[in-house]
Amino acid sequence: MGSKPWLEPAVTPPVAAEDPPRTKPQRVRPYIYVYDVKPDFSTDILQYRIERAHCNYRQFQHGNLTSWIGYNAYALESMLHETFLASEHRTFDPEEADYFYVPIMWACLFDVYGWNPLPRWPKEVHGPRPYGAAMMQLETVRWLNATFPWFARRGGRDHIWLTATDEGACCVFKDVWPGIFLSHWGRTEFPHTSGSQYHADNYGTGIYHRDHDGEWLDQTSRTHACFDPKKDLVVPAFKRTEHFRSSPYVGASPVERSIFLFFRGDLRLAPGQDPECKYSRCIRQTLYNRSRAENWREKYNVLLGDQATVQGDYSLLLSQSLFCLVAPGGVG
Incomplete structure (x- = not known):
């Protein structure tokens, strides 16, 4: 990497689209096969978008230019797909x-459900967004089993799914789990209930339909936890590139990491925002209040707060931190 040797572990040139590749670098284990799934479950949903910027992290412009979308919480879906294709x-x-x-x-289906009457899973039901996404995923598994032998070989245990929405895999069907x-x-706790304060994202609504056995909750959230650390991975929500411009992993010079713990975001402290901590679970609020009461900033150089209490360049503060808090709830 020339004058930036710290980038070497983080940068991987794409492997040539040959199998096996005749150019370096050679492929490495584990090997991942990326399905070319039925358009109903993928590209068709992109075409039903109302807003061009939804579900994407970049757009192509005239003159072979790329423009980066400022923020889209669900953009990880398209980005991860592209990453696997070039991996x-x-x-x-x-x-x-x-x-x-x-x-x-x-996740893109969540966006479409809020704007467009099509598509639906099942076709005649406009239920909560988690129900529609879980039904689409179940139909995907049925299509996989009808088309290929690989899902059934290990009961789906070697299949990777991204559920890049607020409450993730809480509501997936037990056949997919x-x-x-x-x-x-x-x-990780079980049993669990939805913590969403947005009615369209609450997976606790009971629904009966001929496309699944009995009440859907008995086939989904009542059968498993939302996350199993023995097999699943937590991935960060997608953020615009502005957040990372000071990161040494995108080319900036490394700086001393003198901040022990950093968080700057929405504390949900205004009246009516999250009075019962239903979604935030009071984690960010509790840590913020304790940090102020016990002088964590002065004692340990811990910075926890919102834009009013923790000021400065956000990207630079990230690059100066040993640890960064990712707390549920809020919008930051």
Whole structure:
């Protein structure tokens, strides 16, 4: 990497689209096969978007230019798909694959449900967004089993799913749950109920339909936790590149990490924002109040607060921190 040797571990040139590749670097284990899924579950959903910026992290402009979308919480879906397609771990031979990535547009469907009457899963039901996404995922599994042998071989345990919405995999069907879930929501307790204050995202509404056995909650959230650390991974929500411009991993010069713990975001302290801590679970509020009461800033150089109490360049503060708090609830 020339004058920036710290980038070497973080940068991987794309492997040539040959199987096996005839150019370096060679592929490395584990091998991941990326399904070309049925358009109903992927590209069709992108076409039903009302807003061009929804579900994307970048757009292509005239003159072969790329413009970066400022913020889209669900953009990780398209970005991760592209990353797997160019990864040194990718294989074009499913028979040698260690894992299978299923690139359905789970999160993008949430956006579409809020704007467009189509598509629906099931077709005649406009239920909560988690129900629609879970039904689409279940239909994807049925399509996989009808089309390919690989899901059934291990009961889906080697299949990777991204559920990049607020409460992640809490509501997936039990037939899908053995798989590996990438989620923002590392909630492990069981039983559990939805913590969303937005009615369209509450997965606790009971629904009966002929496309699943009995009440859907008995086939989904009542059968498993939201997250299993033995098989699943917590992944960060997508943020605009402005957040990371001072990071040494995108080319900035490294700086001393003198801040022990850092968080700056919405504390949900205004009246009526989250009075029962239903979604935030009072984690950020409790830590903020304790840090002020016990002088954590002066004692340990811990910075916890909102924009009024923790000022400065956000990206630079991140790059100067040993640890960064990712707390549920709020919008930051």
